[in-house]
Amino acid sequence: MTCLFPIPAFFFLAIILQIAIQQSLAWGHFDPTKGFISLPFNRSYYHIQKPYDLPEDQRYSFINGVHKCWVYSADKPHSLTSRTPARTEIAIQGYNYSSGNWQFEGYGYIPYGTSGVCIMQIFGARPHATTLMLTVHNGTLSYYSSTVLVPYIYDEWFRLNVIHDVDASKVKVYINGTLKIEANGRGGTSHTFKCGVYAQNVSSYYMESCWKGIKILTRCD
Numbered sequence: 001m002t003c004l005f006p007i008p009a010f011f012f013l014a015i016i017l018q019i020a021i022q023q024s025l026a027w028g029h030f031d032p033t034k035g036f037i038s039l040p041f042n043r044s045y046y047h048i049q050k051p052y053d054l055p056e057d058q059r060y061s062f063i064n065g066v067h068k069c070w071v072y073s074a075d076k077p078h079s080l081t082s083r084t085p086a087r088t089e090i091a092i093q094g095y096n097y098s099s100g101n102w103q104f105e106g107y108g109y110i111p112y113g114t115s116g117v118c119i120m121q122i123f124g125a126r127p128h129a130t131t132l133m134l135t136v137h138n139g140t141l142s143y144y145s146s147t148v149l150v151p152y153i154y155d156e157w158f159r160l161n162v163i164h165d166v167d168a169s170k171v172k173v174y175i176n177g178t179l180k181i182e183a184n185g186r187g188g189t190s191h192t193f194k195c196g197v198y199a200q201n202v203s204s205y206y207m208e209s210c211w212k213g214i215k216i217l218t219r220c221d
């Protein structure tokens, strides 16, 4: 009896190990957060930008760890004085940064039909407003509306890591642990990560993105 015990125990361990390996491979071999430390993140570090004339719960929910942002193309801007298109965005202004090496990590989900929209941005640049915009047009995820990063992104969770090395003026975007683009910084002295839905030129009537596991990280060296 005693000599039989190690065999099932070994198989049990092997199965657990295999599941762990499969799960880590599902989001990519490479972990872009290595060497970074994760900072506290809760409601104190972000606020929701949504059409100014609506209560927050008409355009944003946070249920079971999933942030859901949605907006209609005909919605009002986020403030009375703004002339920008409709948006519902998680604006992470508790970590405005101007130097060093910063990272946003989040698991994103864009439902079929959401189009003509910015889903994540690094706000703050000069003379431009933004250092980075990730957009979805007809299911294609792009850097601004130029470089295609993922040809078809609808209806699946993906792991997004955006690293902004301010001192080197470089931005890196990883999807599922794979580097998709390294772009130049665009100047500016204060930067903020944002994610959600922000209408661009030719938008679908309804826009939505969901986010979970949001982390803000910075390099310790």
Ligand SMILES: *[C@@H]1O[C@H](CO)[C@@H](O)[C@H](O)[C@H]1NC(C)=O
Residues within 6 Å of the ligand: 026, 027, 150, 156, 157, 158, 159, 175, 176
């Ligand atoms: C990212 O990984 C998830 C989980 O394995 C998978 O469902 C999804 O299709 C992947 N997406 C891309 C663009 O690699």
Ligand SMILES: *[C@@H]1O[C@H](CO)[C@@H](O)[C@H](O)[C@H]1NC(C)=O
Residues within 6 Å of the ligand: 040, 041, 042, 043, 044
């Ligand atoms: C958020 O986290 C900070 C730091 O851990 C803490 O001081 C603060 O009370 C938290 N705020 C909320 C709303 O949970």
Ligand SMILES: *[C@@H]1O[C@H](CO)[C@@H](O)[C@H](O)[C@H]1NC(C)=O
Residues within 6 Å of the ligand: 093, 094, 096, 123, 124, 190, 192
């Ligand atoms: C962070 O930056 C945003 C956008 O520039 C600004 O509105 C906000 O007041 C800043 N927050 C802090 C704490 O500096």
Ligand SMILES: *[C@@H]1O[C@H](CO)[C@@H](O)[C@H](O)[C@H]1NC(C)=O
Residues within 6 Å of the ligand: 137, 138
């Ligand atoms: C998106 O798809 C629609 C309908 O299929 C088409 O009319 C439109 O030109 C496409 N837009 C882009 C940016 O590809």
Ligand SMILES: *[C@@H]1O[C@H](CO)[C@@H](O)[C@H](O)[C@H]1NC(C)=O
Residues within 6 Å of the ligand: 144, 145, 200, 201
């Ligand atoms: C939106 O349209 C304006 C004017 O037609 C153009 O200058 C701008 O580049 C467009 N932006 C995007 C993201 O396609």
